[in-house]
Amino acid sequence: MNRPAPDLLKPRKAPQQSRSMATIEAIHTATIQVLLADGVGRLTTTRVSERAGVSVGTMYQYYPHKQALLFAIVERQLDLIVRAMLEAAERLEGCDLRTVSDGLATAWLDAKMADLVSSRAIYAIAAEFDLAELMSRAKNLMVEAISPLLRAIPDARFADPDVTAFMLAALLGGTVRVVMEAGSSEDDLERLRQELPRACLGYLKMSACPLCPSDE
Amino acid sequence: MNRPAPDLLKPRKAPQQSRSMATIEAIHTATIQVLLADGVGRLTTTRVSERAGVSVGTMYQYYPHKQALLFAIVERQLDLIVRAMLEAAERLEGCDLRTVSDGLATAWLDAKMADLVSSRAIYAIAAEFDLAELMSRAKNLMVEAISPLLRAIPDARFADPDVTAFMLAALLGGTVRVVMEAGSSEDDLERLRQELPRACLGYLKMSACPLCPSDE
DNA sequence: TAAGGATATGAAGGATTCTTCAGGTTTGGA
DNA sequence: TCCAAACCTGAAGAATCCTTCATATCCTTA
Numbered sequence: 001m002n003r004p005a006p007d008l009l010k011p012r013k014a015p016q017q018s019r020s021m022a023t024i025e026a027i028h029t030a031t032i033q034v035l036l037a038d039g040v041g042r043l044t045t046t047r048v049s050e051r052a053g054v055s056v057g058t059m060y061q062y063y064p065h066k067q068a069l070l071f072a073i074v075e076r077q078l079d080l081i082v083r084a085m086l087e088a089a090e091r092l093e094g095c096d097l098r099t100v101s102d103g104l105a106t107a108w109l110d111a112k113m114a115d116l117v118s119s120r121a122i123y124a125i126a127a128e129f130d131l132a133e134l135m136s137r138a139k140n141l142m143v144e145a146i147s148p149l150l151r152a153i154p155d156a157r158f159a160d161p162d163v164t165a166f167m168l169a170a171l172l173g174g175t176v177r178v179v180m181e182a183g184s185s186e187d188d189l190e191r192l193r194q195e196l197p198r199a200c201l202g203y204l205k206m207s208a209c210p211l212c213p214s215d216e
Numbered sequence: 217m218n219r220p221a222p223d224l225l226k227p228r229k230a231p232q233q234s235r236s237m238a239t240i241e242a243i244h245t246a247t248i249q250v251l252l253a254d255g256v257g258r259l260t261t262t263r264v265s266e267r268a269g270v271s272v273g274t275m276y277q278y279y280p281h282k283q284a285l286l287f288a289i290v291e292r293q294l295d296l297i298v299r300a301m302l303e304a305a306e307r308l309e310g311c312d313l314r315t316v317s318d319g320l321a322t323a324w325l326d327a328k329m330a331d332l333v334s335s336r337a338i339y340a341i342a343a344e345f346d347l348a349e350l351m352s353r354a355k356n357l358m359v360e361a362i363s364p365l366l367r368a369i370p371d372a373r374f375a376d377p378d379v380t381a382f383m384l385a386a387l388l389g390g391t392v393r394v395v396m397e398a399g400s401s402e403d404d405l406e407r408l409r410q411e412l413p414r415a416c417l418g419y420l421k422m423s424a425c426p427l428c429p430s431d432e
Numbered sequence: 433t434a435a436g437g438a439t440a441t442g443a444a445g446g447a448t449t450c451t452t453c454a455g456g457t458t459t460g461g462a
Numbered sequence: 463t464c465c466a467a468a469c470c471t472g473a474a475g476a477a478t479c480c481t482t483c484a485t486a487t488c489c490t491t492a
Binding site for chain 2: 173
């Protein structure tokens with residue numbers, strides 16, 4: 001949606017003193033708080049700055065406009081997930097099917113749950129503008145990390161690891177998202193935690209080609 | 217998000233002449249068009265009414281405010297999916313594991329793809345206000361439909377069909393959503409169509425308890 | 433065909449919101 | 463201590479946007 005020139009989305013200037021870093025941090029958390037309390041529709045520059053305890057003008061010193069602020073926050077959150085997955089992928093290199101599957105599912109859940117509140121809030125921004133580019137980049141990074149990981153699994157061979165990696169990322173991301181977004185209860189989250197690894201493993205086993213030696 | 221009293225979300229009055237039905241239809245499709253073209257952030261009453269070829273006042277004759285309009289559209293879309301799933305569930309009653317799995321995945325995909333454009337648009341509204349209630353209702357309907365379906369599968373037994381049904385709905389909904397929302401290419405959609413049934417079946421097999429007679 | 437309900441119009445009021453800018457305050461180094 | 467740069471302030475301009483309502487047109491039915 002309303003695709004602003006990418007340059008215009010970049011922060012206006014970088015902080016140099018610790019004072020301003022604190023300010024930026026305050027703005028970020030305030031944004032998330034407002035997002036949760038009032039929703040995207042009522043997220044205004046005034047409200048955010050009030051909550052952050054700074055003046056509106058200050059915000060505009062670091063972000064050329066509201067969109068840039070929101071964009072920065074989404075970007076940060078997305079980075080968190082991607083990094084968590086890259087880390088997990090590295091750690092799981094060469095492990096067997098089950099370990100990899102459980103590892104990926106758990107890593108994703110942990111990354112999201114660690115900051116459940118802001119995760120939920122972030123989802124709300126997502127629709128507001130065109131995240132295709134960001135998403136696409138994140139997706140590619142994921143696939144690039146997961147695909148070789150799949151290839152390195154000793155007890156399974158995949159016809160097309162890229163496709164499987166793509167689907168796996170979509171499955172993890174999507175499932176977690178809907179459950180979280182539906183304002184789910186603790187029970188639902190617990191169920192998710194139990195079932196997600198199972199789904200993950202199920203799909204991988206399903207996609208693993210002919211040679212399936214270790215199986216019930 | 218800004219939770220308005222439910223009553224206020226209801227349409228203001230029902231159409232009685234065919235003329236007004238056409239108007240409402242025009243408003244609905246216009247809303248979706250604007251949503252796709254300009255995004256939620258730029259969806260204004262004026263823009264929608266212009267596109268629909270009616271006056272702003274006309275809109276307010278049927279919806280007390282903008283939110284009610286958006287709400288109505290989301291509700292309609294959600295109904296479509298739920299109905300498609302209920303239908304599929306009925307049709308698949310008593311079939312074996314693979315048939316049920318494929319049937320559900322395909323039904324979901326078809327329901328979404330049939331109206332891919334508006335589906336994508338709808339996702340954008342979702343974040344704008346509190347859909348927890350709507351979502352929750354839809355979720356329950358799904359689980360109520362899928363759960364007995366799982367119980368009736370002859371070649372599989374599930375420890376907790378409710379949990380499995382819940383997870384299955386989340387998996388289907390979430391996966392399809394992220395792929396569609398990421399503004400994916402035709403290729404990605406094709407991959408999804410191939411892999412989703414596989415994921416579905418994989419998860420179900422994984423959850424099916426001890427007795428798994430028919431398997432490689 | 434005439435009356436009355438249903439439907440449509442769109443200018444304008446009222447309320448919000450984004451963003452700027454001229455001027456103040458704080459910080460860190462010379 | 464003093465200054466320049468970094469940082470902060472917040473009232474106010476400019477732009478939208480939502481919603482209403484007095485008025486006009488269209489349908490139906492008696």
